[in-house]
Amino acid sequence: MPATERLYYSDSHLIEFEARVTDKTDRVSGWTAVTLDRTAFYPTGGGQPSDTGTLDDNRVLECIDDEENGVLHVIQGRAPELGTIVRGRIDWARRLDHIQQHTGQHILSQAFITLFNAPTHAFRVLTDACEIDLELKNPTNEVIERAVELANNVIWEDREITIKTVTAEEAARLPLRKDPARAGELRLIEIQGFDLTPCGGTHAYRTGEVGMIVVRTWERAKGLTRIEFAAGTRALADYRRANKTARAVAGLFSSARDDAAKLAARMLEENKDLHRRVRALEAIAARVEAEELLAEFPPGATGIRVVTKILADRDAEALKHVAQALVTHPHTIALLGSSDKESARLVFVRSAEAPGDMNTLMREACATLDGRGGGRPDLAQGGGKHIEHLAEALETAARTFS
Ligand SMILES: [Zn+2]
Numbered sequence: 001m002p003a004t005e006r007l008y009y010s011d012s013h014l015i016e017f018e019a020r021v022t023d024k025t026d027r028v029s030g031w032t033a034v035t036l037d038r039t040a041f042y043p044t045g046g047g048q049p050s051d052t053g054t055l056d057d058n059r060v061l062e063c064i065d066d067e068e069n070g071v072l073h074v075i076q077g078r079a080p081e082l083g084t085i086v087r088g089r090i091d092w093a094r095r096l097d098h099i100q101q102h103t104g105q106h107i108l109s110q111a112f113i114t115l116f117n118a119p120t121h122a123f124r125v126l127t128d129a130c131e132i133d134l135e136l137k138n139p140t141n142e143v144i145e146r147a148v149e150l151a152n153n154v155i156w157e158d159r160e161i162t163i164k165t166v167t168a169e170e171a172a173r174l175p176l177r178k179d180p181a182r183a184g185e186l187r188l189i190e191i192q193g194f195d196l197t198p199c200g201g202t203h204a205y206r207t208g209e210v211g212m213i214v215v216r217t218w219e220r221a222k223g224l225t226r227i228e229f230a231a232g233t234r235a236l237a238d239y240r241r242a243n244k245t246a247r248a249v250a251g252l253f254s255s256a257r258d259d260a261a262k263l264a265a266r267m268l269e270e271n272k273d274l275h276r277r278v279r280a281l282e283a284i285a286a287r288v289e290a291e292e293l294l295a296e297f298p299p300g301a302t303g304i305r306v307v308t309k310i311l312a313d314r315d316a317e318a319l320k321h322v323a324q325a326l327v328t329h330p331h332t333i334a335l336l337g338s339s340d341k342e343s344a345r346l347v348f349v350r351s352a353e354a355p356g357d358m359n360t361l362m363r364e365a366c367a368t369l370d371g372r373g374g375g376r377p378d379l380a381q382g383g384g385k386h387i388e389h390l391a392e393a394l395e396t397a398a399r400t401f402s
Contacts, residue, residue, distance in 0.1 A: 004036060004037065004038060004039050004070030004071045005037060008039075008042050009187065009200070011040075012099060012202040012204070013205065014090075015089060015090040015092050015095065016040075016090075017087075018087050018088070019036035019039060019085070019086060019088060020036065020037045020083065021034055021081065022082070023035035023082070024082065025072075031075060031076055033072040033075075034072070034075055034080065034086075035069055035072060036070075036073065036086070036088070039070075040090055041053065041060060041073060041088065042063065042095070042098070042202050043065040044064060045200065046123075046199065047122070048125060048201045049125055050062045050064070051091065051094065051098075053088065053090040054088070055075055055080065055086045055087070056080060059076045060073050060074065060075055060088075061075065061076055073088075096232070097232065097233055097234065098125065099204050100209065100233065103207070103210050104151075104210045104213050104229070104231030105120075105132060105231075106189065107207060107210065107213065108148070108227075108229060109123075110154075110177060110191070111148075111150040111151040112147045113177060114150065115150060116136060116137075118134045118135050118136040118137070119134070120132050120135075121135060128230070128238065129216055129228045129229060129230045130228070131226055131229075133221065133222075133226050134226075136224075136225040139218060139220070144218055144227065148214070151213045152212060154207055155213065156208065157207065158206050159191055159207045160191075160192045160206055161190065161191050161192070161203050161205060161206060161207065162190050163189060163190075164188050165186065165187055165188070166186050166188055174188070175196060176198060181198070191207060210231050211233070211236075212231065213229055213230070214229065214230055214239070243257075249264065253267075282321050286322045287325045289322050289325070290322055290325035290326045293307050293309060294307070294326065294329060294332075300401075302401075303331055304331050304332075304355065304401055305329070305331060306335065306398055306401045306402075307332065307335065307336070308336075308394050308395070309337075310339075310394065311336060312338065313338065313340070314338040315345070316347065319336050319346075320349075320381070322336060323347045323348075323349040327350060327351040327354075328351070329351065330351050330354075331354050333349075333350040333351075333356060334347070335361075335397050337390050337391075339387045343383050343387065344371070344384055344386070344389075345381075345382075346362065346369075346382050347379075347381050348362050348381075349379045349380075351378075352378065355401070356400060356401065357377045358378060358379055358380040359374050361397045361400065362380035362382045363382075365382065365394070366383070368384075368392060368393040369384025369386045370384045370385055370386045371385060371386075
């Protein structure tokens with residue numbers, strides 16, 4: 001069977017065509033794969049996803065490159081009869097998006113070679129952006145932005161992009177950006193005066209069609225530099241999302257958008273200072289509260305004072321402050337608890353000469369609360385999710401000393 005004639009090789013902007021059905025096979029998915037004598041559909045390959053569209057009234061969900069049978073068009077619905085002529089139509093918005101990302105990648109990859117001699121190892125089109133893995137030593141924001149600037153200048157110079165076919169011998173004498181992936185005749189994509197690369201993908205007619213390239217983020221990955229970029233309509237969509245987020249944050253500060261980061265940093269600093277100040281005030285309040293609790297819980301017949309109390313709205317740190325203020329008094333045991341909507345907290349502390357193993361008591365109490373905790377014989381902390389058993393857990397611990 002003759003291989004499919006690939007119309008997208010000679011014209012990346014052809015979106016309507018007619019072709020004859022040469023074969024059809026059932027897929028395990030329950031859909032049908034249709035083969036045509038010619039097609040404008042680009043199949044998945046080279047980091048570029050497949051086109052979608054229609055064959056007559058049937059949706060083309062995906063196209064697959066089959067070495068032996070040519071391009072398989074996976075369609076939803078009733079397959080056309082063998083030998084009939086069908087009308088194909090490519091989803092242009094998706095094709096344009098792929099043209100922009102793919103051509104953008106040629107330009108950005110060449111920019112990194114021109115400036116830093118950093119070749120590209122891999123290219124992936126993601127949902128909202130694209131990724132390239134570069135052999136770029138010592139990446140920084142400044143280095144990457146220099147390449148982005150060169151790439152955008154090449155885009156705005158609106159250079160011509162041409163396709164030519166050469167033999168392997170001719171190719172060997174040309175300054176190709178990357179080695180050809182296959183032998184025999186080669187399809188070369190030339191960006192006038194900038195880049196020459198063997199490639200089977202779909203490209204813009206001129207660089208201006210790519211619109212713009214932006215880098216969203218980058219990271220070191222497996223010895224390479226992984227750069228996430230967006231071109232064309234994806235760059236615009238990304239700008240809209242970023243602007244929306246930045247304006248929402250600015251709105252919280254009633255500030256101009258570009259002042260928001262500075263204000264957020266200042267607020268975090270202030271928050272840290274406030275936190276320190278609250279802790280200092282809590283320590284003072286804890287001493288006053290401890291005095292009141294000592295009056296409320298006098299020593300028992302054995303001379304031991306057991307303070308058992310649930311205090312409202314305290315975190316573990318605040319409970320510990322009160323407990324430690326209590327046990328500065330001799331023969332004192334503090335069994336304190338607190339809770340919010342989600343969990344109960346406990347702190348058990350005793351003064352040095354008071355009896356009891358706080359660690360053991362805490363483990364038992366935490367079992368009652370269905371939680372966990374522990375510590376030393378003189379100080380233990382813990383908590384659990386059964387808030388309704390908090391009073392019972394404290395009473396059980398207190399009974400040890402009666
Ligand atoms: Zn390409």
